[in-house]
Amino acid sequence: MSFTTVNVGLDDRAYQISIGTNLLQSFPSLLQDTAIAGRTRCAVISDETVAALHADKVLTALADAGYSADLFTIKPGEASKSMDVISQVTSEMIVAGHDRRSFVVALGGGVVGDLAGFVAAIYYRGVPFVQLPTTIVAQVDSSVGGKTGVNAPEGKNLIGAFLQPQAVVADITALDTLGDREFNEGMAEAVKHGAIADPSLIDALLDLQRGDHAATESIIARNVAIKAKIVEQDELETSGTRAFLNFGHTIGHAIEAAAGYGAMFHGEAISLGIRAALWLSETKRGLAPEFSAKVLDALEHFQLPLQLEDKPEFSTDTLMTKLAKDKKFLDGGIRFVLLHAPGQPVLATDVTREDLEQAIELLRTPR
Numbered sequence: 632m633s634f635t636t637v638n639v640g641l642d643d644r645a646y647q648i649s650i651g652t653n654l655l656q657s658f659p660s661l662l663q664d665t666a667i668a669g670r671t672r673c674a675v676i677s678d679e680t681v682a683a684l685h686a687d688k689v690l691t692a693l694a695d696a697g698y699s700a701d702l703f704t705i706k707p708g709e710a711s712k713s714m715d716v717i718s719q720v721t722s723e724m725i726v727a728g729h730d731r732r733s734f735v736v737a738l739g740g741g742v743v744g745d746l747a748g749f750v751a752a753i754y755y756r757g758v759p760f761v762q763l764p765t766t767i768v769a770q771v772d773s774s775v776g777g778k779t780g781v782n783a784p785e786g787k788n789l790i791g792a793f794l795q796p797q798a799v800v801a802d803i804t805a806l807d808t809l810g811d812r813e814f815n816e817g818m819a820e821a822v823k824h825g826a827i828a829d830p831s832l833i834d835a836l837l838d839l840q841r842g843d844h845a846a847t848e849s850i851i852a853r854n855v856a857i858k859a860k861i862v863e864q865d866e867l868e869t870s871g872t873r874a875f876l877n878f879g880h881t882i883g884h885a886i887e888a889a890a891g892y893g894a895m896f897h898g899e900a901i902s903l904g905i906r907a908a909l910w911l912s913e914t915k916r917g918l919a920p921e922f923s924a925k926v927l928d929a930l931e932h933f934q935l936p937l938q939l940e941d942k943p944e945f946s947t948d949t950l951m952t953k954l955a956k957d958k959k960f961l962d963g964g965i966r967f968v969l970l971h972a973p974g975q976p977v978l979a980t981d982v983t984r985e986d987l988e989q990a991i992e993l994l995r996t997p998r
């Protein structure tokens with residue numbers, strides 16, 4: 632078994648991210664030396680699409696390693712990231728007899744990872760969990776860092792908890808079954824990481840050929856290393872450094888919520904949010920337009936949207952109402968992530984309501 636590892640150094644909450652091929656068949660051996668050791672029963676939480684494609688491998692690997700596992704599935708898509716589904720899954724686990732000695736295995740994309748992580752955070756007041764991410768979003772971003780939770784009708788990710796996983800095992804081979812749209816949407820988060828921390832990553836993304844497992848492994852490792860470093864500095868997003876990971880998300884999350892959960896993929900909404908944040912970075916901080924152009928080229932390379940569809944739900948009023956629920960609003964003032972140079976983010980407090988409205992208007996125009 633050969634794979635790349637990245638460590639997340641968080642004292643007693645430290646863990647290893649393993650990235651490689653065919654790891655879903657062998658991941659239990661990576662759980663030794665974690666809080667999973669000594670536990671024998673687990674709840675594998677997945678969505679129906681992922682379960683049909685990949686659950687057999689995971690359940691067989693768990694059984695071979697001596698674990699007793701039950702599979703719990705949710706409907707695929709963002710609409711499942713809700714308190715109703717949390718209630719449904721936890722009830723099913725209680726009925727099946729899981730107790731505080733169980734652990735949770737999240738098998739799927741960011742929706743499953745966020746929801747299953749939140750189940751782990753609250754089930755019997757908390758059980759350990761493992762992330763088996765199967766989308767680009769989940770492998771480059773959501774499986775790492777311990778943000779778990781669900782959406783509220785009023786806004787994205789407004790209900791949740793921080794809980795770090797015991798281990799993250801990213802099987803590159805699992806990405807082969809993703810549709811092109813699902814593969815591409817996740818690249819918005821990788822482009823984000825390049826923009827805020829490592830501009831040379833954007834060149835690697837522009838060169839990536841889908842199906843090249845070695846290049847994919849390297850790109851995922853670079854992404855999680857960027858994220859791990861930021862999470863290590865500001866695990867709970869208190870000092871502000873972690874908020875840099877929200878580049879493109881203030882307007883992106885408002886668009887995602889306004890569209891109706893599931894109408895757009897997260898990465899598609901974030902692509903639009905990145906375009907708006909780049910324009911604000913140029914006007915408020917003098918970011919070189921040449922760098923913005925390269926970032927936009929990378930988003931276009933993955934066929935990500937850069938222009939808002941002409942739909943009533945995307946009225947400026949609706950988007951501004953959704954935007955007001957952003958968790959970076961404090962005491963009535965927005966903290967907005969801008970770039971003052973390539974790879975150099977700042978948390979700006981001088982972005983006004985008028986600036987935000989102009990950025991939204993820009994998204995109505997072609998690039």
Ligand SMILES: NC(=O)c1ccc[n+]([C@@H]2O[C@H](COP(=O)([O-])OP(=O)(O)OC[C@H]3O[C@@H](n4cnc5c(N)ncnc54)[C@H](O)[C@@H]3O)[C@@H](O)[C@H]2O)c1
Nearest residue numbers: 680707708740741742765766768773778805808809813897
């Ligand atoms: N916690 C975090 O730090 C963090 C970071 C980024 C995004 N997120 C959250 O992640 C969510 C988006 O995640 P996502 O984009 O992975 O969406 P998703 O989980 O809905 O997955 C997208 C689609 O791909 C399907 N799918 C997943 N793996 C597959 C595979 N291997 N083969 C075939 N189909 C597969 C799913 O069934 C789904 O239909 C959003 O809710 C977002 O807020 C969280």
Ligand SMILES: O=C(O)C(=O)C[C@@H](O)[C@H](O)[C@H](O)COP(=O)(O)O
Nearest residue numbers: 772776778787788873876877880958
């Ligand atoms: O891990 C983080 O921190 C991020 O901001 C990563 C984002 O890509 C992700 O979408 C996250 O869920 C956003 O968190 P939120 O706190 O802004 O809801």
Ligand SMILES: [Zn+2]
Nearest residue numbers: 820880897901
């Ligand atoms: Zn995101």
